[in-house]
Amino acid sequence: MNRMNGKAYGDSNVYSGIRLTEAPPSPSLDTTPPPSDPSPSDSSDNISSSRLGEEVRRVLNKFFVTRLAETILNDGEDNQRRSRQEGNQREGGYQETGSTKTETKDGVANSSSHAAMIDELRRKCSDAEKDLLDRVVDLTNVPERYSDVCVDETVIKSLERVTHIGVTRREQFELGILQANRIGGAMLYGPPGTGKTLLAQAVAKQCKFSMLAITSGDIFQKAWGEDEKVIRAAFSLSRKLHPCIMFIDEADGIFSARRTDDKKHIRGMISEFLSEWDGASGPKGKKNPLVMLASNRPFDIDQAILRRTPMRICLDIPTPQLRERILEVMLRDETLEDITVQEIAKLTRLYTGSDLRSLCVSAAIHCIEEQQPDADTGCYPASRKLYRRHFKAALKEIRATPPNRLLARELLEFRKRQG
Ligand SMILES: Nc1ncnc2c1ncn2[C@@H]1O[C@H](COP(=O)(O)OP(=O)(O)OP(=O)(O)O)[C@@H](O)[C@H]1O
Numbered sequence: 074m075n076r077m078n079g080k081a082y083g084d085s086n087v088y089s090g091i092r093l094t095e096a097p098p099s100p101s102l103d104t105t106p107p108p109s110d111p112s113p114s115d116s117s118d119n120i121s122s123s124r125l126g127e128e129v130r131r132v133l134n135k136f137f138v139t140r141l142a143e144t145i146l147n148d149g150e151d152n153q154r155r156s157r158q159e160g161n162q163r164e165g166g167y168q169e170t171g172s173t174k175t176e177t178k179d180g181v182a183n184s185s186s187h188a189a190m191i192d193e194l195r196r197k198c199s200d201a202e203k204d205l206l207d208r209v210v211d212l213t214n215v216p217e218r219y220s221d222v223c224v225d226e227t228v229i230k231s232l233e234r235v236t237h238i239g240v241t242r243r244e245q246f247e248l249g250i251l252q253a254n255r256i257g258g259a260m261l262y263g264p265p266g267t268g269k270t271l272l273a274q275a276v277a278k279q280c281k282f283s284m285l286a287i288t289s290g291d292i293f294q295k296a297w298g299e300d301e302k303v304i305r306a307a308f309s310l311s312r313k314l315h316p317c318i319m320f321i322d323e324a325d326g327i328f329s330a331r332r333t334d335d336k337k338h339i340r341g342m343i344s345e346f347l348s349e350w351d352g353a354s355g356p357k358g359k360k361n362p363l364v365m366l367a368s369n370r371p372f373d374i375d376q377a378i379l380r381r382t383p384m385r386i387c388l389d390i391p392t393p394q395l396r397e398r399i400l401e402v403m404l405r406d407e408t409l410e411d412i413t414v415q416e417i418a419k420l421t422r423l424y425t426g427s428d429l430r431s432l433c434v435s436a437a438i439h440c441i442e443e444q445q446p447d448a449d450t451g452c453y454p455a456s457r458k459l460y461r462r463h464f465k466a467a468l469k470e471i472r473a474t475p476p477n478r479l480l481a482r483e484l485l486e487f488r489k490r491q492g
């Protein structure tokens with residue numbers, strides 16, 4: 074079936090590499106982790122079946138459905154929890170890290186080389202492209218290792234594969250069956266703070282791609298009719314950055330099918346985006362970016378956009394096992410004295426990765442607040458040890474982001490429909 078015409082988006086997906094039938098993941102996320110890809114580089118598996126994409130989605134669906142359902146079921150408890158949250162200082166805001174760093178093509182990872190690359194690029198850019206140069210993400214501080222991004226390994230493998238094949242083997246998509254089944258993009262969706270941006274950045278960094286992050290502000294801030302110009306500039310800039318991931322955060326805000334603004338205007342903007350995405354400009358679209366969308370509300374996104382993202386990955390609220398992994402990563406360079414990450418993981422039900430990070434920061438701050446300067450030297454200790462009491466204090470301040478029952482239900486329904 075032609076993917077563009079079919080009602081099931083996944084019918085002709087061409088990403089591959091996951092052996093889905095060998096050991097399907099347990100329907101309960103809290104017990105068994107899903108299998109990892111046993112041979113991600115086995116080329117005989119590549120693009121082997123038109124049904125593979127559909128199966129990827131079905132397995133991923135099964136995997137995540139449980140957590141979303143749990144969120145809905147636990148809403149009563151969460152309401153009580155929410156009412157206890159007055160005084161919660163989470164919104165006091167710990168600084169997001171790693172959101173604006175990149176790596177140069179030669180692999181030299183530091184912010185000054187990123188700045189030099191931008192300066193070089195500036196000379197070749199049109200005015201409209203120059204306006205978007207500060208959207209080229211500096212990936213310097215993004216984790217070097219995928220293991221720092223605690224999501225199911227099959228998710229990472231399949232996303233990396235799509236990214237790589239979709240951009241570096243673009244010429245293959247000008248021939249035969251693949252002509253009508255290009256890999257145009259992928260979508261990461263799920264509740265806030267579950268690592269969508271982090272994962273997209275990690276994939277870009279690992280694949281040594283550039284990343285251009287576009288938001289609704291970039292597109293809609295301009296005068297009437299200017300948004301189509303911004304879209305053309307975004308695509309032409311990303312071609313100059315080739316290979317490049319164009320990351321569109323909060324994609325529902327741009328491509329919403331439910332927008333009440335001028336429908337004709339929005340349709341024009343979406344049409345322009347689709348035509349650029351399909352490679353209307355550039356040499357047969359060869360250097361076009363891989364478009365990666367991120368959204369908390371994928372069900373609001375226009376169908377024509379959804380059709381071009383055959384790979385959809387749900388990042389859910391972490392399981393206890395994933396919480397342990399996230400905490401291990403975050404507390405890797407800290408010394409824990411009378412508490413373990415396993416214990417902290419048990420105490421943090423429904424905490425997202427972002428909540429866990431705030432919790433760890435809060436515990437460390439409680440620790441340094443306790444520290445006294447040395448009586449002789451007047452110097453504060455250069456190191457620290459985290460105790461149970463620090464986490465206890467942090468747990469009082471940092472609660473799980475209150476799950477949004479309606480959002481969880483809509484996400485669950487979306488996921489079921491995709492399966
Ligand atoms: N799965 C995870 N593994 C490791 N760290 C995580 C994970 N999820 C979240 N984090 C931590 O939380 C931070 C915020 O996550 P991120 O911004 O990627 O979430 P998001 O899903 O994009 O949220 P939003 O929907 O609000 O944009 C990350 O920088 C990271 O420190």
Ligand SMILES: [Mg+2]
Binds near residue numbers: 269367
């Ligand atoms: Mg994000």
